[in-house]
Amino acid sequence: MSVTYQPKRKKRAKTHGFLIRTKTKSGRKVLSERRKKGRKKLSVTSYKK
Secondary structure, three states, X not given: OOOOOOOOHHHHHHHHOHXXXXXXXXXXXXXXXXXXXXXXXXXXXXXXX
16 A cells, blocks of 8 residues: 655645635635634745755
């Protein structure tokens, strides 16, 4: 059996990051819903090389 999750910080930021979320209408909806709920972190933003 293979391990399916191979985490990459860059990939994670590119798909779930704040800038990506703000670019699309649905992404902005995600952010607004998370703001409404009172989330401390709105998205995955901190990514270091």
